[in-house]
Amino acid sequence: MADRAGFKVEAPQYAQQLFATAVRMTRNRADAEDLVQETYLKAWRAYDRFEEGTNLRAWLFRIMTNSYINRYNAAQRRPTETDLDDVEEFFLYRRLGAVDQSRMSASAEDQMMELFTDEEVRNAIEELPETFRLPLILSDVDGFAYKEIAEMLDIPIGTVMSRLHRGRKWMQKRLYDFARERGLVDESLLGNQTDAPDR
Amino acid sequence: MAMDCKGTLDELERFLDQELPAEAFEQVMGHLRSCVDCQQNFDFHGELKRVVRTKAQSDEIPAGLMDKISGCFGDDWVDG
Numbered sequence: 001m002a003d004r005a006g007f008k009v010e011a012p013q014y015a016q017q018l019f020a021t022a023v024r025m026t027r028n029r030a031d032a033e034d035l036v037q038e039t040y041l042k043a044w045r046a047y048d049r050f051e052e053g054t055n056l057r058a059w060l061f062r063i064m065t066n067s068y069i070n071r072y073n074a075a076q077r078r079p080t081e082t083d084l085d086d087v088e089e090f091f092l093y094r095r096l097g098a099v100d101q102s103r104m105s106a107s108a109e110d111q112m113m114e115l116f117t118d119e120e121v122r123n124a125i126e127e128l129p130e131t132f133r134l135p136l137i138l139s140d141v142d143g144f145a146y147k148e149i150a151e152m153l154d155i156p157i158g159t160v161m162s163r164l165h166r167g168r169k170w171m172q173k174r175l176y177d178f179a180r181e182r183g184l185v186d187e188s189l190l191g192n193q194t195d196a197p198d199r
Numbered sequence: 200m201a202m203d204c205k206g207t208l209d210e211l212e213r214f215l216d217q218e219l220p221a222e223a224f225e226q227v228m229g230h231l232r233s234c235v236d237c238q239q240n241f242d243f244h245g246e247l248k249r250v251v252r253t254k255a256q257s258d259e260i261p262a263g264l265m266d267k268i269s270g271c272f273g274d275d276w277v278d279g
Contacts, residue, residue, distance in 0.1 A: 004272075007272075008269075011268075012265060012268050015260060015264065015265060015268055016258075016259075016260050017256060019258060019261075019264065020255065020256045020258040021256075023258050029258075029261065033261050033264055036264065037264070037267050037268065037271065040268045040272075041271040044271050044272050044273075092247070093240055093243045096243075112243075112246050112247060112250050113250050113253070116250060116254065117254075118255075118257060121251055121254040121255055122254065122255055125251075125255055140251050140252060140255070141251070141255045142256075145216075145217075146216070161212070161213075164212065164216075165212060171251075172247075
């Protein structure tokens with residue numbers, strides 16, 4: 001017998017995380033609010049099927065991901081793989097060596113936190129084609145394991161990994177573009193840099 | 200068994216995602232202890248991961264959402 005009193009106390013503590021994830025998915029606060037509400041309603045109605053002792057947070061995220069895919073017909077959309085083809089050889093790590101250090105004051109650990117605004121990081125994620133956006137959100141924002149993501153999205157683990165890889169490359173390229181647009185990158189320092197990794 | 204730079208960088212994502220099996224994890228750690236270049240690369244991506252998570256997860260929830268959530272917990276689940 002599922003403990004509904006316990007659910008009422010425990011489940012709402014994930015509302016903020018679910019909401020932030022819903023905004024990244026729907027790219028819209030009003031839609032995200034609806035999606036979170038729908039998630040709690042479905043969870044409440046289905047709670048008899050929740051196994052006590054398993055992960056309530058993962059269960060709620062799974063319900064929300066399903067709801068998002070159903071609501072927006074996301075699974076029907078064809079992967080737009082070609083959109084990401086040209087970023088395979090991009091390495092933010094090497095490029096950011098050209099960031100003008102004098103314009104950043106903080107310690108090394110805080111530099112990247114200062115370099116990109118919340119808005120830029122959120123946009124870099126939200127601009128990703130859906131096929132790559134969902135795995136990236138569930139991994140990089142919510143910290144789920146490959147196996148959990150594979151189950152939530154009903155795709156093989158290898159596909160999760162390859163989509164994460166390409167999505168991250170693409171996101172890094174967008175972050176670099178944002179830094180450049182704000183004049184944080186001194187292009188003259190890029191002269192002797194290549195995107196080829198050392199071997 | 201020693202791991203080279205290429206083999207180490209190939210495992211960067213699985214390493215940072217904490218998805219590497221113990222043996223491969225030890226091999227990567229072994230290489231990182233002896234290779235400053237790879238270590239800086241891994242540090243950079245670890246830091247980027249932290250920045251992305253922090254900034255993409257900090258949205259303030261709309262006023263009233265918590266009340267709407269409480270409103271979901273009615274008695275209508277009892278269907279018989």
